Amino acid sequence: MTPAERRASASLAGLFGLRMLGLFLVLPVFALEAAHYPGGNDAALVGIALGVYGLAQALLQIPVGLASDRFGRKPVIALGLGIFAAGSFLAAWAPDIHWLIAGRALQGAGAISAAVSALLADQTRDEVRTKAMALIGASIGLSFTLSLVLAPWMAGSMGLRGILATTGVLALLGILVLYVVTPPAPVRDAAAEAQAGSALDRLGQAARDALFNPAMRRLYVGVFCLYAAQLAMWVAVPGLLVAAGLAKADHWQLYLPAVIASFAAMAALLFRMERLGYLRAAFLGAIVLLLLALVGLALTARLAAGAGTLWLLGACMFVLFTAFNMLEAAQPSMVSRMAPAAGRGAALGLYNTLQSLGMFVGGAAGGLLLKASSATVVFGFAGVLSVLWLLIAWGMPAQPAGGRHTPALAPEAKSPGSTDSTEAPAYGIRQ
Numbered sequence: 001m002t003p004a005e006r007r008a009s010a011s012l013a014g015l016f017g018l019r020m021l022g023l024f025l026v027l028p029v030f031a032l033e034a035a036h037y038p039g040g041n042d043a044a045l046v047g048i049a050l051g052v053y054g055l056a057q058a059l060l061q062i063p064v065g066l067a068s069d070r071f072g073r074k075p076v077i078a079l080g081l082g083i084f085a086a087g088s089f090l091a092a093w094a095p096d097i098h099w100l101i102a103g104r105a106l107q108g109a110g111a112i113s114a115a116v117s118a119l120l121a122d123q124t125r126d127e128v129r130t131k132a133m134a135l136i137g138a139s140i141g142l143s144f145t146l147s148l149v150l151a152p153w154m155a156g157s158m159g160l161r162g163i164l165a166t167t168g169v170l171a172l173l174g175i176l177v178l179y180v181v182t183p184p185a186p187v188r189d190a191a192a193e194a195q196a197g198s199a200l201d202r203l204g205q206a207a208r209d210a211l212f213n214p215a216m217r218r219l220y221v222g223v224f225c226l227y228a229a230q231l232a233m234w235v236a237v238p239g240l241l242v243a244a245g246l247a248k249a250d251h252w253q254l255y256l257p258a259v260i261a262s263f264a265a266m267a268a269l270l271f272r273m274e275r276l277g278y279l280r281a282a283f284l285g286a287i288v289l290l291l292l293a294l295v296g297l298a299l300t301a302r303l304a305a306g307a308g309t310l311w312l313l314g315a316c317m318f319v320l321f322t323a324f325n326m327l328e329a330a331q332p333s334m335v336s337r338m339a340p341a342a343g344r345g346a347a348l349g350l351y352n353t354l355q356s357l358g359m360f361v362g363g364a365a366g367g368l369l370l371k372a373s374s375a376t377v378v379f380g381f382a383g384v385l386s387v388l389w390l391l392i393a394w395g396m397p398a399q400p401a402g403g404r405h406t407p408a409l410a411p412e413a414k415s416p417g418s419t420d421s422t423e424a425p426a427y428g429i430r431q
Contacts, residue, residue, distance in 0.1 A: 001128050004183060008123035009132040011182040016116055017139030018174045019081065023053075023107075024147035025154065025163050028255070031238050032248055033160035039097035047235050047367015049101045054231065054359025056108030061352040065114035073119035077112045077178055081171045084110030088168030092161045103164070110171070113352040117332050123183065140328060148255035156249055218393045219331055222287075223351060224358040225389035226327055229294065229382035231362030233320075236375035240301055244309045254314050262321035270326045279330065280396050286326040287393060291386040293320035298379035 001009065030050055034040045068076040084107050091103025117136075124132045154163050241251050273282040296316040303309050335351045362382070369378045 001124070001131065005124050005128060005132065007181075008120060008183050009135045011177060012116055012120045013135040013139035015077075015174050015177045015182065016136045017143045018170045018177065019084070019112070020140045021143035021146060021167075021170055023167065024144045025151050025167060026160065027144075027234050028148055028151045028238060028251055029155040029160065029163070029248065031235055032242070033155055034097065034100065036160075037094070037097045037100055040100075042097070043235075043371035044364075044367045045097050045101070047363050047365070047370070049097060049104050049363075050235065050367070051231055051360040051363020052101050053104045053108035054227070054356040054361075054363065056105045057111045057113070057356030058353045058360060060109055060111040061114050061356055062350055064111045065118065065350070065352070068115035068118055073115050073122070074178060074182070076115045077119070078175050080110040080112035080115065081174045081178070082110070083107075084112075085168040085171040088164050088171060092164035092168070094161075107167075108356070111352070111356070113355070117352070119182075136329075136332075144259060148252040148259065152249040152251055214395065216335070218396055219334055220351060220354045221392050222327070222389050223331055224354040224361075225385040226290070226324070226331075227355050227358030228362035228365070229290065229358075229385050230324065231359045232366030232369075232378050232382045233294070233297070233362075235363065235366030235370055236301070236378040237297070237317075239370075240297075240375050241310075241313065244313060246310060254310065255317065258314055258318040259321050261318050262325055265318075265322040266325040266329070269322075270329060282326060283330055283396065284390070284393060286323045286330075287386060287390045289319050289323035290327070291383060291390065293317070293323060294379050294383040294386060298376050298383060301375040301379060 027050075031046055034046045034049055039045055064076060064080060087103050087106030087109065089103075090106055091100055094100040094103050120132055120136065151163065154166070158166075238248070238251065241254065242248060246254060269285075270279075270282050273279060293316045296312065296319070300309050300312045300316060303312075332351070365381060366378050369381055
């Protein structure tokens with residue numbers, strides 16, 4: 001990376017990390033703490049409160065991505081962070097589970113993921129973008145690690161309300177990072193953007209790619225399955241750890257070593273395999289790891305509760321975190337490489353819409369299944385999603401050994417009605 005690329009990657013990773021720390025602080029304790037709210041004894045409502053954030057994100061990711069293409073990345077990102085902060089403060093005030101759901105929905109309305117990813121893509125070259133996206137993935141993982149250590153202590157000292165208020169403060173700090181640390185956005189090429197067409201044209205092209213370009217379609221389906229599995233899992237995992245004999249305040253003792261070890265595993269697997277030209281194998285292998293982790297969690301949930309199952313849970317979480325980190329680093333990079341520069345906001349907006357829909361479906365389905373059945377069924381649901389994803393992703397195209405630059409789409413992968421001037425390049429994934 002050039003110095004400018006390193007600064008852009010580090011600052012946007014830090015911004016994303018602050019934003020995600022605000023989100024992740026609630027995950028390890030939400031299912032347990034929300035039960036103390038009036039109406040919080042309904043697991044289905046708790047699941048909706050956890051997942052409605054994703055529904056609001058899904059409704060707004062595309063408009064926000066398009067707005068970042070039209071009005072600039074930084075103003076749109078700052079506005080989104082302000083909305084997220086307002087939702088955090090509303091959720092902190094919430095007197096019951098229904099107001100908590102409303103606050104979580106307003107949090108989700110600050111849908112900046114596509115705009116941040118597009119800004120990073122604007123400031124990095126194709127050949128280093130996976131590393132840049134991996135920095136964001138690492139910041140997400142680090143934020144999650146910190147949340148595992150801090151959330152139990154914060155829940156004990158200030159409760160869920162204090163955690164939610166803290167997330168609002170972190171979002172406001174993100175605005176400061178955006179304007180003080182992040183480099184200025186590149187000068188936009190008005191002629192190239194005019195040639196690329198209107199915002200609706202770019203959105204239409206992104207939608208056609210999602211429907212008719214097999215590589216893009218696999219990535220959009222994949223991010224939906226990944227986040228649906230993740231949010232469903234987090235409805236059930238905290239209670240499973242408590243049942244296994246690990247007190248809520250001590251959950252970090254299992255999470256922390258699993259997350260740290262998963263970073264080392266990701267670095268050893270993903271980057272090395274990409275350099276050797278085996279990114280396709282790494283991508284498919286990560287989906288298999290995700291499936292194995294969910295199968296392990298489902299089997300562990302069927303065992304008699306006790307301290308003897310904790311080592312199994314720790315092993316499953318390590319495998320799951322490794323898979324998630326690999327996929328979180330690889331998939332956004334692939335999407336950004338496929339999209340033309342003037343339409344990255346639209347393409348990543350559509351990608352993040354599917355991601356957010358996965359969050360909502362996973363949280364809501366996890367809560368409903370846990371209420372109606374058991375944690376085993378929740379993990380089984382997530383496992384079925386992973387199997388479907390693996391089957392769809394198996395046909396991911398390969399690229400012969402050679403340069404690291406992105407080749408053009410094969411003719412059969414082109415969207416109906418597309419032209420050479422607007423066609424997005426496919427991300428070449430080698431065997």
